[in-house]
Amino acid sequence: MLARTNVVADSLRTALQASGVPIRRRIDAPGTPVARLLDDLGRATSAARLRSFAHDVLDVVDPTASETAATPHTASTTRDARQREAERLVATAVLEFLRDHPEGTGAELLSWRNSTDPFATRDASGVEVLTFHAAKGREWHTVVLAGVETGLVPHRSATGLAARAEEARLLYVAATRARDRLIVISAARRGGYARQRSPLVDGFAFGDIDAVPAPREIRRLVPRGAPTDPAEVALEAWRQRAARAAAIDPAALCSDRQLREIAATKPRTVAELVAATGLGTITAAALIDGIVDALDDVERV
Incomplete structure (x- = not known):
């Protein structure tokens, strides 16, 4: 399920969980340690920079590992352990990427991540809920666009022509994440106010569509x-x-x-x-x- 804003995405997760529908959570979702590492590596302009990171992480043996086992469990040690695990996962993925793309850059690493899902998040059961922005580069057999209504799509903050054009482009990105089936839903009322279906989908052809051969x-x-x-x-x-x-x-x-x-x-x-x-x-x-x-x-x- 894709939503224009994080607020709507959060409400969808809450509603799904209340209905007993499992939510798929990505370990490389925005804001996670894995995502922050990938964002940093995405700026690497050479394979040497990526390779150096991976070997620095995987070749280091923590001399305090035995001491850590006897250290009282605290929030700080938990964060450190999560960071080390994130570094190990990303470093392993980087070396796998470089095996297939020996001269790959950081930007190519991020594209490879989108196409191969090295962290195996697509194998998990459940519904994945993201924003339109976070869905870029992803693909699913079925996609539900939620909250496609006035005030959200286009977003009420988009007042100029350029901003509204960007909103249309963002909707296009979200709609084309569906490989086989696209479902568009909107609310009649939200936050106490009446809503209408977004005018940006007026040109959509709903229903079963036959494939059209190339001209x-x-x-x-x-x-x-x-x-x-x-x-x-x-x-x-x-x-x-x-x-x-x-x-x-x-x-x-x-x-x-x-x-x-x-x-x-x-x-x-x-x-x-x-x-x-x-x-x-x-x-x-x-x-x-x-x-x-x-x-x-x-x-x-």
Whole structure:
């Protein structure tokens, strides 16, 4: 579920929990130690800076570890332990990223995080609740946009043309996080005031929508040598969708050579994907479900 503001997102979490619906909480959510580390590393302009951080964290042995075990439990020691655990998780992910992208930068690390989910947060059960801003680069099969109403979308603080245009862009980002199904809901009343559905969704086509083929003019632009093998065609379509959702270049997800190897070997497990492509385990684990779905679609045709 996506909301325009943190206030609405918090109210959604409260309502879901009161109804017994589990909430999925990300360890790299904004404000967490993991998120702060990633924000800092995202500014790194070289792979050397990332590699130095990872090795500094993982190569250091804490000489006070045995003493800490006998130290009384305090809020301070808890915070320190959480910070060390966050550093270990991020450092491990950084080395996995550098294995696949030896010359990668901090910006590329963040894109890789969005596409591979190295902290395994997408495997957890429950509903994920985020703001429109926090959803950038993410993708789900079903997305509910909540609070799409006057006063929130566009936000009442957006009074100028530029600000309202930015609100429309933000709604577009949120709406395109849905891979298969998008649900838009609004309140008739909020905070004691009557509300109406946001005018920004007046142009939305609601209901079951049939896929529209590309115009002939576009199909003519497909370069010669494009894949004709059904498995490779399906995998290329999957790669384009996944890369678009993560806002990265498709080749950063997996190379053309790796895509051909996947089409030829048709891996069904993480181990098989690693063996076929040489991808890291974390990357392979993040990609395998989409790859299997694409291959299954071919077999069903």
